[in-house]
Amino acid sequence: MKHLLDTRDLTRTQAIEILDVADYMAQVKAENxxxxxxxxxxxxxxxxxxxxxxxxxxxxxxxxxxxDITNFAARGSSVSKGESLKDTAQTLKAISADAFVIRHSASGAPQRLAEAGWTDIPVLNAGDGTHAHPTQALLDAVSLRQFKAQRDGLESPRGTDLNGMRVLIVGDILHSRVARSNLWLLKNLGPMSLLWLRLRFCLCILSVGSRIGDLRFSTISMTQSLQNLTRL
Structure with a gap:
């Protein structure tokens, strides 16, 4: 896997491998x-x-x-004078960049950067428009998996999925790139039940509904959801 653009691109095996590495890195950090x-x-x-x-x-x-880290912010750069994403990418390639981490207000910008042929550098999506935020979804899955392992009495969550959990997502889901990324990732880590509050979720679910696979959807009230949660 060269790029990380969207959780919908990950297989179950790839997702679990990433979560296992994250769990190991948490241990490394704890040991300073x-x-x-x-x-x-x-x-x-x-x-x-x-x-x-x-x-x-x-x-x-x-x-x-x-x-080695190079930080680029649109404010104060030539982007404010009209420089394109292509121009920026090619300039940064010339300084021997090895990877791009990109956050952009335009949905699809990271994929454009990765696939347009401007550069052959790996791209990690740190959030694009209302489309996707795969690293945040992976972090959410790390937390859920750690909770599940503790609940089930496991010494480590490594190698495990989120089978059987009930997850509630609350907020303006229609415009949430994190929620969309969570949907695709949870699809690969189930089967599980996904609960959401009425109305806000409807259009988002319709856009991906038939491809969600093992997820079971329920529309419930806040009171009901709090009574049925595994994890909020």
Whole structure:
């Protein structure tokens, strides 16, 4: 897998492998260790949208893995004068970037960067428009899997899925890139029950409904959902 653009692109095996690595890295962090597996590599953080948590999380991980970091913000750059994504990508390729982490307000921008032929550099999607936020969905799955392992008395969540869990998603789901990414990821980590509050979810579900696979959908009230949750 060269790029990470959307959780819908991940197989079940790939998703579990990523979650297992995340679990191992959490152990490394707890032991205050660093792994210089990216020593000599340059990661460029391309943030065309403002961000605090996602940007700092990526920077922290990159440093812990020994990478050299170049931060790019649209504000104060030539983007504000009309420079295109293509121009920016080719400029950064010229400084020997090894990976791009991109957040963009336009849905599909990371995929365009990865597949347009402007560069052959791996692309990680840190959120694009209302489309997808795969790394946030993976982080949610890490938390859910850790909870499930503790509940089931397992020493480690490694190698496990989210089979049998009941998950409630609350918020403006129609415009949520995180919710969309969660839907596709949960599809591969089930079967499970996904619960949501009335109305807001309807159009989103219709757009992906028949392809969700093992997920079972229920429309319930807040009171009912809190009574039936495994994890909120």
């Amino acid at each position: 260790r660093k792994l210089n597996v990216l020593a000599g590599k340059t990661v460029v953080n391309l943030f065309f949208e403002d961000s605090t948590r996602t940007r700092l999380s990526f920077e922290s991980a990159e440093k812990r893995l020994g990478a």
